[in-house]
Amino acid sequence: MKWLWIDCIIEHEPDHRLVATKHISLDEDHLQHYTQDGLTIMPFTLLIEGMAQTAGILVGSTSGFKEKVILAKIAKATIDCDVTVGDTVRFNAILERVDDAGAATTGTIDRRIEGGDAWERIGTVELMFSHIDNNLAGTEFPEHNFVFSDNFKTILETAGLADLVEE
Amino acid sequence: MSRDDYFRKIQAVLDDALGVDEDEVTPNASLTADLGAESIDFLDIVFRLEKTFDFKISQGELFPENLSENPEWVSDGKLTDSGLTMLKERMSHVDFTEIENGDRELSKLADSITVTSLVNFVENKLGGG
Numbered sequence: 161m162k163w164l165w166i167d168c169i170i171e172h173e174p175d176h177r178l179v180a181t182k183h184i185s186l187d188e189d190h191l192q193h194y195t196q197d198g199l200t201i202m203p204f205t206l207l208i209e210g211m212a213q214t215a216g217i218l219v220g221s222t223s224g225f226k227e228k229v230i231l232a233k234i235a236k237a238t239i240d241c242d243v244t245v246g247d248t249v250r251f252n253a254i255l256e257r258v259d260d261a262g263a264a265t266t267g268t269i270d271r272r273i274e275g276g277d278a279w280e281r282i283g284t285v286e287l288m289f290s291h292i293d294n295n296l297a298g299t300e301f302p303e304h305n306f307v308f309s310d311n312f313k314t315i316l317e318t319a320g321l322a323d324l325v326e327e
Numbered sequence: 328m329s330r331d332d333y334f335r336k337i338q339a340v341l342d343d344a345l346g347v348d349e350d351e352v353t354p355n356a357s358l359t360a361d362l363g364a365e366s367i368d369f370l371d372i373v374f375r376l377e378k379t380f381d382f383k384i385s386q387g388e389l390f391p392e393n394l395s396e397n398p399e400w401v402s403d404g405k406l407t408d409s410g411l412t413m414l415k416e417r418m419s420h421v422d423f424t425e426i427e428n429g430d431r432e433l434s435k436l437a438d439s440i441t442v443t444s445l446v447n448f449v450e451n452k453l454g455g456g
Contacts, residue, residue, distance in 0.1 A: 233367045233368070235343070235344070256374065256378070257374045260386060261370050262370050264370075288370065290367060
């Protein structure tokens with residue numbers, strides 16, 4: 161994971177669910193190109209990527225991060241409103257099914273309601289992941305796990321989940 | 328549950344998995360050639376069928392996989408007699424007549440899998456066939 165679109169993991173139920181949050185900051189240069197009604201927004205594509213990283217970590221954790229987990233398909237995505245600078249979003253990923261070839265996840269995206277601790281639902285996302293070493297085409301990839309790299313490990317360490325990584 | 332019931336549920340599965348309209352999902356429609364399924368879609372379809380019909384599908388049970396790894400089954404990119412015999416034995420839900428009578432190109436094998444193949448599979452799996 162070269163760029164991270166989540167800030168921290170706040171809940172993890174092994175083999176079932178992972179929840180992460182992200183704060184949207186005006187300091188994020190890549191958001192400067194995206195405005196709506198004069199407000200800087202986080203585009204839907206990056207919200208989906210945030211969900212993909214949350215769900216990808218959940219899928220990877222089922223194999224101790226030995227499998228190379230690649231987002232293969234956005235099966236369905238519905239996002240109802242923009243997320244703007246100053247907002248906090250929550251990605252709640254659920255593992256529906258995993259096997260040697262890949263995994264399916266469902267998930268919801270929530271936005272914190274301004275001035276409180278309550279959340280409102282703003283989207284749902286269904287994703288498919290491939291374990292690319294077991295791809296149907298038989299294509300071979302480098303042996304080292306280039307998907308789960310060092311900055312991703314920092315996120316796990318911050319959440320107290322570093323022991324999920326099997327050496 | 329009747330074959331018609333299986334067909335209607337499979338229509339809904341393919342609608343969700345492939346984003347096609349249910350009226351495109353006809354019995355003879357090929358998943359790849361007519362409905363545009365790609366390799367990851369096969370995994371998606373497997374997972375959705377499992378959920379819809381409450382059974383497990385083992386790897387390679389519904390769709391043929393890794394055939395090219397066995398030279399007895401595939402030679403120069405074409406299915407051998409032995410490969411075709413194996414497929415017919417293991418995948419009775421698929422009608423391989425067209426590929427058998429054609430050029431036997433492995434790359435066209437997926438075209439043989441139709442909506443009826445899925446209905447047959449579910450019917451066999453649930454003991455109705």
